[in-house]
Amino acid sequence: MYGSYILLIVMVFDIADFQRRYNIPYFIDPHVHMRDEEWSNKAEMIDVYTKGAEVGIGLFFDMPNLFNPVITRERVKDRIRRADEQNIAEFYKLYVGLTADVDQIRKAVALTNDDEFGHHVIGLKLFAGESTGDLAVIDEDEQLKIYQMLAAEDYRGVVAVHCEKQEFIDGYKFNFDNPWTSWADARPGKAEYESVKDQIRFAKESEFKGTLHILHVSYADTIGLIREELKDEKLNITFELTPHHLLYSTENMRENLSWEGAMSLKCNPSIKDEENRKDLWDFLMNLPNDDLYKRVCIGTDYAPHGSDKLKPPYPSGVADYSMYGTLIDNAIADGLDESVFADLMYHNIVDIYGLNS
Secondary structure (H helix, E strand, O other): OOOOOOOOOOOOOOHHHHHHHOOOOOEEEEEEOOOEOOEOOOOOHHHHHHHHHOOOEEEEEEOOOOOOOOOOHHHHHHHHHHHHHOOOHHHEEEEEEOOOOHHHHHHHHHHOOOOOOHHHEEEEEEEEOOOOOOOEOOOHHHHHHHHHHHHHOOOOOEEEEEEOOHHHOOHHHOOOOOOOOHHHHHOOHHHHHHHHHHHHHHHHHOOOOOEEEEOOOOOHHHHHHHHHHHHHOOOEEEEEEOHHHHHOOHHHHHHHOOHHHHHOOOOOOOOOOHHHHHHHHHHHHOHHHOOOHHHEEEOOOEOOOHHHHHOOOOOOOEOOOHHHHHHHHHHHHOOOOOHHHHHHHHHHHHHHOOOOO
16 A cells, blocks of 8 residues: 555656557646746746656646636637647647636537637636636536536537535635645535535536536545446546645645645645545555546646745645656556556546547
8 A cells, every 4th residue: 555655756667668568659638737828937838748748648638727718719729829839739739718608608619619720629627616717617506507508509528627616615724834734624625525516416407418527536535426426327427536636645745745845735626634545545546446447537737836836825736747657656566557557547538538539
């Protein structure tokens, strides 16, 4: 068992050899924040691409929550143009953000089939709670309306959702002198759990026909909820795990990390306690025998902030691709068959997002 300590080892896993043996062209990261534009001080697209390529990632799905959010055709076109200018367009796909505006939702759906660049649009993104940027849709009636509109437009693609219910988030509990545990108090697992429950209910009530994809599941009980909700087969639900939630806990951060190290792991949703981390790890280790196997993928939620990360207001986001290798190495060392990562980092993502078609 990957214990209560942090084993940060040099990556020994030979990525190129692995990808040849399992006949996959590259890993896919379905959750990155490529920044650029007004946030180029945090990172530029090429910076994120370069760091990801070092660990074998060859396709990146970029999130829309920028200073100028990606919610219109012009913004989508501009992001693709920037990717092309930095010579990474062939490795680049992006989500279109959703708002509560009916016309914007309709146009966002149309963008997924746009003749000019629809092949770059991988899905739609809903922030069902506040995070970086200003795309949060907090009101539950407005969240329901989004699913109703998607159903009315017969959208069959992926809606990727950041799930944290606002009423359970209390930013005042964060103490910058104690980044090891206070952010977990500010954004507890209940916030994720209750939001996921809401999204499933709204999607079912609306008879949404697409895929509800829950991003960065950080709370083990959420997996149990998804498992239970899938029994009635009324909704296609998939979900993502991240390296940082699988590897770190409030306890092992306290034991092993400096203030700077712990602050670098301040993220939304938060890293939680060791019991929860062990439950997530056990789920990963037993995944090959689990009915949920094909519904799960690994995404990094790579979210750089540059030098801003360690300055007030201490923005949330983890930006460390070395965890990708640490996760693989430690899982294999604990007995997980390496072939699982061909699925979690490629095949399952291809299936969830319909890339074969």
